[in-house]
Amino acid sequence: MRDSVGTVRTVLLLGGRSEIGLAIVERLVREGAREVVLAARGGVAEPPGALTALGAKVHSLEFDATAADTHTGAVREAVALVGDLDVVVDAFGVLGDQAGYEADPAAAARAAAVNYTGHVSAGLAVAARLREQGHGALVVLSSVAGVRVRRFNFVYGSAKAGLDGFAQGLADSLHGSGARVLVVRPGYVPTRMSAHVDPAPFPATPAQVAAAVSAGLRSGATTVWAPRVLGPVFAGMRLMPRPLWRRLGR
Numbered sequence: 001m002r003d004s005v006g007t008v009r010t011v012l013l014l015g016g017r018s019e020i021g022l023a024i025v026e027r028l029v030r031e032g033a034r035e036v037v038l039a040a041r042g043g044v045a046e047p048p049g050a051l052t053a054l055g056a057k058v059h060s061l062e063f064d065a066t067a068a069d070t071h072t073g074a075v076r077e078a079v080a081l082v083g084d085l086d087v088v089v090d091a092f093g094v095l096g097d098q099a100g101y102e103a104d105p106a107a108a109a110r111a112a113a114v115n116y117t118g119h120v121s122a123g124l125a126v127a128a129r130l131r132e133q134g135h136g137a138l139v140v141l142s143s144v145a146g147v148r149v150r151r152f153n154f155v156y157g158s159a160k161a162g163l164d165g166f167a168q169g170l171a172d173s174l175h176g177s178g179a180r181v182l183v184v185r186p187g188y189v190p191t192r193m194s195a196h197v198d199p200a201p202f203p204a205t206p207a208q209v210a211a212a213v214s215a216g217l218r219s220g221a222t223t224v225w226a227p228r229v230l231g232p233v234f235a236g237m238r239l240m241p242r243p244l245w246r247r248l249g250r
């Protein structure tokens, strides 16, 4: 529950080992959050030292993005552990490899289930709880990859496009409830997930993404880009003629 000056006290991270997600949680803990729930496949055995050293109480629970029928229960479990959820961070996802997906359509569908439908069931379960509380924010890790889908990673990009649209609709559905959604659109972020791809222009570190999220939560923004310059860059990218866009590398 936020305190009387609006400080975030409780945070639930869906995708409890995500590097970007943990950077956001750490930032919120530095700013005053005290109870953290890390939700991951098999739970999180060891609470990250950075969080406990900062004085946070860290809980863990089981969460599998592909087990849609467990998502409402996972949200309930988190509430049972820490009470009202001030911030929920949706950070689970898989990048994979486009050529591999084209060679194995079933693997592509499994990735899409994590990157899109998993967020639909988890997002609706979280939103129901936030609406009931009458406050709280859901932070959704979208990506510039979904703003205009590119040939080189269209399996991942199309799921992000779906996720981004879902998150915007969910935000509108919560309008007036006291709860809200913050859509986050990073470009390239050096983490485990992106370790096998070449860096792209305008990168951001997980800490920089976390700073953008923190600022967005404080300002009441509906969308943040990380870094901010990607907003105008992608406004231009959207207008690029298709034949040119098709030939763009990363």
Ligand SMILES: NC(=O)c1ccc[n+]([C@@H]2O[C@H](COP(=O)([O-])OP(=O)(O)OC[C@H]3O[C@@H](n4cnc5c(N)ncnc54)[C@H](OP(=O)(O)O)[C@@H]3O)[C@@H](O)[C@H]2O)c1
Binding pocket: 014, 015, 016, 017, 018, 019, 020, 021, 040, 041, 063, 064, 065, 066, 090, 091, 092, 093, 094, 114, 141, 142, 143, 144, 185, 186, 187, 188, 189, 190, 191, 192, 193, 194
């Ligand atoms: N890194 C980038 O360049 C970048 C850019 C834009 C957007 N994003 C988005 O930001 C989010 C976080 O990415 P990251 O860079 O922090 O990657 P990361 O460190 O690899 O974290 C992704 C997390 O997703 C979890 N996950 C995968 N499949 C799951 C499933 N079936 N159920 C539950 N959890 C599952 C993984 O869990 P395990 O630990 O169990 O494997 C992992 O902890 C993702 O949505 C990603 O698409 C990343």
